[in-house]
Amino acid sequence: LSNFLEANAAMPFPAMEVARSPHLPCVPVDANATDSNSATDVLDLWRQQKQIPAPFVWPNADARPSSMLELDVPVVDIGAALHSAAGMGRAAAQVAEACASHGFFQVTGHGVDPALARAALDGAADFFRLPLATKQGARRSPGTVEGYASAHADRFAAKLPWKETLSFSHNHDDVGARGNSHVVVDYFTSALGDDFKHLGEVYQEYCEAMEEASLAIMEVLGMSLGLGRGYYRDYFADGSSIMRCNYYPRCPEPDRTLGTGPHCDPSALTILLQDGDVDGLQVLVDGAWRFVRPKTGELVVNIGDTFMALSNGRYKSCLHRAVVHREKERRSLAYFLAPREDRVVRPPPSPAPAPRLYPDFTWAELMRFTQRHYRADARTLDAFARWLDPPTCSKLL
Numbered sequence: 001l002s003n004f005l006e007a008n009a010a011m012p013f014p015a016m017e018v019a020r021s022p023h024l025p026c027v028p029v030d031a032n033a034t035d036s037n038s039a040t041d042v043l044d045l046w047r048q049q050k051q052i053p054a055p056f057v058w059p060n061a062d063a064r065p066s067s068m069l070e071l072d073v074p075v076v077d078i079g080a081a082l083h084s085a086a087g088m089g090r091a092a093a094q095v096a097e098a099c100a101s102h103g104f105f106q107v108t109g110h111g112v113d114p115a116l117a118r119a120a121l122d123g124a125a126d127f128f129r130l131p132l133a134t135k136q137g138a139r140r141s142p143g144t145v146e147g148y149a150s151a152h153a154d155r156f157a158a159k160l161p162w163k164e165t166l167s168f169s170h171n172h173d174d175v176g177a178r179g180n181s182h183v184v185v186d187y188f189t190s191a192l193g194d195d196f197k198h199l200g201e202v203y204q205e206y207c208e209a210m211e212e213a214s215l216a217i218m219e220v221l222g223m224s225l226g227l228g229r230g231y232y233r234d235y236f237a238d239g240s241s242i243m244r245c246n247y248y249p250r251c252p253e254p255d256r257t258l259g260t261g262p263h264c265d266p267s268a269l270t271i272l273l274q275d276g277d278v279d280g281l282q283v284l285v286d287g288a289w290r291f292v293r294p295k296t297g298e299l300v301v302n303i304g305d306t307f308m309a310l311s312n313g314r315y316k317s318c319l320h321r322a323v324v325h326r327e328k329e330r331r332s333l334a335y336f337l338a339p340r341e342d343r344v345v346r347p348p349p350s351p352a353p354a355p356r357l358y359p360d361f362t363w364a365e366l367m368r369f370t371q372r373h374y375r376a377d378a379r380t381l382d383a384f385a386r387w388l389d390p391p392t393c394s395k396l397l
């Protein structure tokens with residue numbers, strides 16, 4: 001399939017590009033999917049019936065039902081937590097309750113300048129309006145996470161997400177990033193050219209603000225698990241994080257597709273900034289998909305698989321997705337905090353000998369698994385554990 005939505009730019013919504021390249025060497029789970037729709041058939045179907053192309057149609061179980069229910073998430077004041085014992089006590093209790101159940105909470109007092117958040121969201125809007133050729137100049141290389149992607153059509157043959165993404169690394173060392181790191185600026189100028197230096201500077205500053213907010217949240221998580229403020233702050237101080245800009249175009253059949261399919265984040269912690277008042281994020285709680293609606297000035301935080309393993313399953317990495325709309329496009333910025341690539345992910349020694357739920361692993365191994373072998377979904381960590389240490393017949397007998 002190639003550029004078939006671009007060929008319909010006249011349609012009443014912004015075109016979205018799908019440029020297909022050969023499958024990755026280690027073909028992901030869609031290996032058995034066949035690209036049966038020729039571009040011509042799909043084009044005709046699209047023109048006549050304005051039906052979204054088959055590769056974008058998701059099974060009912062994934063795409064429906066959508067409720068108008070809202071998830072009641074606690075609003076944690078990170079600023080108060082860092083500046084008073086009482087504030088820390090309250091914040092630790094709030095995150096303990098949220099993370100032991102659905103793993104989602106909102107944060108205020110995070111210190112991120114609203115003007116910087118606005119600049120990062122506007123920068124994403126500007127980037128995704130660029131001509132396809134410019135965006136493709138930064139396209140994601142197979143097996144890596146950095147770069148521009150459209151519907152992941154270069155990776156998957158079915159259940160394509162109705163989104164474009166731009167992802168880049170923010171590896172932060174532990175000597176304090178503010179002002180002396182330029183890893184993000186360098187990515188933008190090398191991948192897109194010197195004209196994008198300013199955009200790179202905006203995201204460099206945004207990523208550093210996200211890093212500081214995530215380490216502050218780690219202090220609260222450490223206290224909530226009785227490990228002290230420094231335990232996880234030190235563990236993630238030299239982390240290798242990923243920034244991802246999501247763009248969800250308007251869609252003529254929003255109930256038949258998804259912006260991002262049901263999944264648990266493989267990373268440790270996600271900080272999500274949603275643009276404006278366009279809902280999209282839903283979390284599966286008590287059998288229903290519940291919105292976590294954007295609230296001005298608040299960031300949405302969720303635990304990922306790597307933190308669930310670090311806590312030996314005490315804190316939950318939960319299933320969530322992003323729905324799309326007929327009349328509204330949507331943008332979100334996701335900052336995925338991850339450990340340094342070679343750091344071993346292992347829960348702290350516990351007084352009560354508890355059975356280990358997951359094997360030791362490194363973030364490098366989990367990243368490689370999701371980028372080359374497995375499409376992250378609801379069971380990534382279990383599939384990863386089997387991939388790391390496949391049960392042999394002798395063990396099963």
Ligand SMILES: C=C1C[C@]23C[C@@]1(O)CC[C@H]2[C@]1(C)CCC[C@@](C)(C(=O)O)[C@H]1[C@@H]3C(=O)O
Binds near residue numbers: 152262263336367377
């Ligand atoms: C480690 C990662 C893989 C994905 C990006 C991320 O950094 C964290 C979230 C993951 C993802 C968004 C989960 C849903 C499926 C996915 C393929 C996507 O829709 O983008 C995942 C990302 C990926 O690029 O593999």
Ligand SMILES: O=C(O)CCC(=O)C(=O)O
Binds near residue numbers: 265321332334
């Ligand atoms: O865009 C959203 O609201 C959620 C995106 C998400 O879950 C992700 O990129 O991992």
Ligand SMILES: [Fe+2]
Binds near residue numbers: 263264265270320
């Ligand atoms: Fe996610």
